[in-house]
Amino acid sequence: MPNVRLAVVIPVYNEEANLPLLMQRLLPVMQGLGKSFEIILIDDGSRDNSLEILKGFTRNSEVKIVELTRNYGQHAAIMAGFSITKADIVITIDADLQNPPEEITNLVRVMEEGNYDVVGTIRKGRKDSFLRILPSKIVNMVARKITGVSMRDWGCMLRAYKLSVVQRMIQCHEHATFIPALATVFAKHVTEIEVAHEERHGGKSNYPLRKLINLQFDLVASFSDLPMKLIMYGGILMSLLGVCFGTFLAIARLAYGARWAAEGIFTLFAVLFVFVGLQFFALGVIGEYIGRIYREVRKRPEYVIEKVHGK
Numbered sequence: 001m002p003n004v005r006l007a008v009v010i011p012v013y014n015e016e017a018n019l020p021l022l023m024q025r026l027l028p029v030m031q032g033l034g035k036s037f038e039i040i041l042i043d044d045g046s047r048d049n050s051l052e053i054l055k056g057f058t059r060n061s062e063v064k065i066v067e068l069t070r071n072y073g074q075h076a077a078i079m080a081g082f083s084i085t086k087a088d089i090v091i092t093i094d095a096d097l098q099n100p101p102e103e104i105t106n107l108v109r110v111m112e113e114g115n116y117d118v119v120g121t122i123r124k125g126r127k128d129s130f131l132r133i134l135p136s137k138i139v140n141m142v143a144r145k146i147t148g149v150s151m152r153d154w155g156c157m158l159r160a161y162k163l164s165v166v167q168r169m170i171q172c173h174e175h176a177t178f179i180p181a182l183a184t185v186f187a188k189h190v191t192e193i194e195v196a197h198e199e200r201h202g203g204k205s206n207y208p209l210r211k212l213i214n215l216q217f218d219l220v221a222s223f224s225d226l227p228m229k230l231i232m233y234g235g236i237l238m239s240l241l242g243v244c245f246g247t248f249l250a251i252a253r254l255a256y257g258a259r260w261a262a263e264g265i266f267t268l269f270a271v272l273f274v275f276v277g278l279q280f281f282a283l284g285v286i287g288e289y290i291g292r293i294y295r296e297v298r299k300r301p302e303y304v305i306e307k308v309h310g311k
């Protein structure tokens with residue numbers, strides 16, 4: 001389709017419960033904008049009935065389905081979607097209806113009026129559990145520091161990108177990437193608007209703690225070596241504290257005798273555990289980096305498209 005103005009890119013992983021309502025709400029919004037558009041849904045190796053439902057959507061000529069060979073993760077899936085669009089403005093949104101599709105109207109308006117490269121969103125009244133919000137808070141803070149871009153909410157995927165930014169992003173063949181942060185590398189004019197946030201419509205979050213930690217590490221590690229530096233400084237600090245503590249123990253022993261020192265053995269254990277823990281943590285972080293380097297040098301594709309359905 002020539003001259004498509006808008007594209008909506010939606011990663012889908014086991015979202016059978018949400019897809020029908022998603023389309024039901026998204027289509028009128030897009031039609032209401034009065035511009036040509038395409039909706040690209042990427043099946044990220046779903047194990048439920050999502051792919052069949054998606055294929056059904058291709059009856060609508062504006063819908064394209066990208067079928068991946070297996071589960072590559074949300075950000076790789078979005079990249080796969082990016083790779084097949086030529087639209088002027090590309091919008092990403094989650095399939096679980098946590099970001100109301102109705103907000104797209106506003107997003108596109110701000111994007112066009114301000115001629116921005118990227119428009120992000122801030123979730124107001126975020127409907128997630130405390131345990132999901134706390135790590136986000138930390139990550140937002142770290143992301144602001146390391147990218148130097150003062151976005152308030154990095155995690156919200158309801159975003160609009162200019163085609164130029166999208167094309168520069170797909171040229172970075174990185175495995176572990178975090179799209180909102182990557183975009184800031186290529187975007188000059190960036191802004192954020194507030195959007196409503198809803199509870200997941202159906203199914204459950206695809207981010208158990210393990211995946212969440214991995215994703216947060218993607219964000220931090222792909223843009224800085226801050227964690228490694230923190231370990232170094234932390235290590236130096238710990239050693240200094242250790243020296244102080246040792247001196248204190250020696251003095252206390254001289255002053256109060258051996259009996260006191262024997263009882264102090266438990267304190268020593270406590271200290272030991274802290275140090276051992278810290279070492280394991282440090283090894284873990286270094287291991288993460290090495291693992292990531294290994295994945296990058298293997299140069300496997302970040303995603304493999306099995307087939308694109310639709311016109």
Ligand code: UDP
Pocket residue numbers: 010011012013014015044071072073074077093094095096098204205206207
């Ligand atoms: N997703 C994906 N691949 C994955 C995990 C998630 O394509 O491996 C999609 C998922 O279908 C949804 C979006 O990414 O559209 C966000 O996932 P989810 O809602 O589970 O994340 P949360 O809102 O809990 O952060």
Ligand code: MG
Pocket residue numbers: 094096098200205
């Ligand atoms: Mg969600």
